[in-house]
Amino acid sequence: MAALFATKKAFTAPPTVRTLASGVPSAPLINLAARDLHGAEHHGHGAAGPRSDTPAKFSGGLSNTPNGVVSKRYANAPTTGVFQQRYMHTSVPARDAPKVPNFGAYEAKDPSTNRALSYFMIGSLGVLSASAAKSTVTEFLATMSASADVLALAKVEVELASIPEGKNVIIKWRGKPVFIRHRTQDEISEAKSTDWKGLRDPESDESRTKKPEWLVMLGVCTHLGCVPIGEAGDYGGWFCPCHGSHYDISGRIRKGPAPLNLEVPQYDFTEGDSKLIVG
Amino acid sequence: MVSYVKGPAYKTVKSVAGLNIPLLKSYVPNLALWGGAVAGGIATFTEGIPLFQNTFYSKIPVFGEHWVYNPDPEDIPI
Amino acid sequence: MAGFANLFYNTFVRRNSVYVTAIFGSAFAFGVGFDTAVTSVWDKWNQGKQWKDIRDKYIQDEE
Numbered sequence: 001m002a003a004l005f006a007t008k009k010a011f012t013a014p015p016t017v018r019t020l021a022s023g024v025p026s027a028p029l030i031n032l033a034a035r036d037l038h039g040a041e042h043h044g045h046g047a048a049g050p051r052s053d054t055p056a057k058f059s060g061g062l063s064n065t066p067n068g069v070v071s072k073r074y075a076n077a078p079t080t081g082v083f084q085q086r087y088m089h090t091s092v093p094a095r096d097a098p099k100v101p102n103f104g105a106y107e108a109k110d111p112s113t114n115r116a117l118s119y120f121m122i123g124s125l126g127v128l129s130a131s132a133a134k135s136t137v138t139e140f141l142a143t144m145s146a147s148a149d150v151l152a153l154a155k156v157e158v159e160l161a162s163i164p165e166g167k168n169v170i171i172k173w174r175g176k177p178v179f180i181r182h183r184t185q186d187e188i189s190e191a192k193s194t195d196w197k198g199l200r201d202p203e204s205d206e207s208r209t210k211k212p213e214w215l216v217m218l219g220v221c222t223h224l225g226c227v228p229i230g231e232a233g234d235y236g237g238w239f240c241p242c243h244g245s246h247y248d249i250s251g252r253i254r255k256g257p258a259p260l261n262l263e264v265p266q267y268d269f270t271e272g273d274s275k276l277i278v279g
Numbered sequence: 280m281v282s283y284v285k286g287p288a289y290k291t292v293k294s295v296a297g298l299n300i301p302l303l304k305s306y307v308p309n310l311a312l313w314g315g316a317v318a319g320g321i322a323t324f325t326e327g328i329p330l331f332q333n334t335f336y337s338k339i340p341v342f343g344e345h346w347v348y349n350p351d352p353e354d355i356p357i
Numbered sequence: 358m359a360g361f362a363n364l365f366y367n368t369f370v371r372r373n374s375v376y377v378t379a380i381f382g383s384a385f386a387f388g389v390g391f392d393t394a395v396t397s398v399w400d401k402w403n404q405g406k407q408w409k410d411i412r413d414k415y416i417q418d419e420e
Contacts (some may be wrong), residue, residue: 037339037406110362112362112363113359113362116361116362116365116370118367119365119366119370120365123376123379123383126377126386127383127384127387128329128382130323130380130381130384131323131384131387131388132318133324134323134327135388136330137324137327138324143326221380290361309358309374312372312378315374315378316377316381318384319377319381319382320377320381322381322385323381323384326395345392348393
């Protein structure tokens with residue numbers, strides 16, 4: 001039905017002249033040698049011939065049939081598919097949708113505030129994420145640190161510059177206190193001048209110290225294992241409050257029940273004698 | 280008499296793999312800021328490590344004491 | 358308010374390098390601040406129960 005409409009109504013003659021994209025007129029199929037059909041009226045110039053502007057064969061033409069001469073014209077290809085009629089109209093389309101409400105009251109007064117808030121929230125999330133990641137990494141690394149059984153055999157490093165002359169420092173080494181005393185010259189000479197051969201546990205001060213100004217020994221009373229008190233006792237050294245053992249300024253037992261001098265641990269001076277390593 | 284030049288004199292900036300000195304110079308401020316970002320990241324992630332705490336963070340003027348841990352040896356239980 | 362928002366945006370966000378630097382710097386400060394805050398809360402909550410609070414009583418007696 002629709003196709004019939006189309007063939008009936010109109011046809012388009014093939015154009016002979018068109019405009020190229022460049023703007024140049026193009027007439028590709030014009031036969032310039034063609035003559036006018038009415039040669040005689042045009043003073044005889046030019047013989048009659050096929051005109052280039054005659055419709056091409058495929059668009060139709062005359063044909064001889066047993067029923068007589070039939071003229072066929074194929075003007076348009078029949079339309080296929082759905083055919084919809086479009087009307088031109090000037091009427092205003094009916095508004096069947098309800099009016100969109102005004103959302104202006106909900107809009108931000110100033111978009112820059114929203115932008116800053118968005119970036120602030122993003123940044124805050126970044127801060128929290130970085131902190132969480134840092135904690136995770138730190139805790140994981142902490143699992144690789146030395147465990148208590150390793151630490152129990154560890155060496156202890158002491159910064160000697162932090163100990164002034166005439167002062168005691170107690171550090172913890174393998175669970176036991178270690179006394180470090182920065183001895184004054186008087187104390188050194190006193191310790192050296194003592195007649196050590198007659199003591200209960202005879203030891204010279206030289207054999208007990210590597211450097212005379214630094215006295216390093218375990219702070220465990222050799223009697224029953226109390227921790228003696230520094231700068232006390234009858235001999236200006238250490239005094240054990242448990243049972244009254246007196247040690248002198250070299251840590252040797254002088255009076256009381258203890259049988260031996262305070263023990264001297266393994267130690268060494270390093271880094272230009274600025275550090276002491278016990279162990 | 281007007282003296283004409285034949286055309287503009289072109290100079291080529293030396294470049295290696297598309298990078299040349301003015302271009303690299305233009306990157307410098309931004310790269311410096313990125314260096315700051317990297318330093319901040321490193322600082323964040325090394326904050327819990329004792330070596331870095333003792334070497335750097337405990338020396339920060341005002342709140343550096345946060346990292347100082349120096350208890351009496353008698354108070355450490357083993 | 359808008360002025361403050363724009364100040365924040367122009368100072369910290371405009372360059373990504375500054376933004377990232379600010380984030381890491383804040384993370385560093387946040388780590389320290391959080392630690393301090395939690396420690397002080399803990400100490401306040403457990404006031405008088407921790408060794409550092411009662412240490413004076415025992416150490417002075419011994420010496």
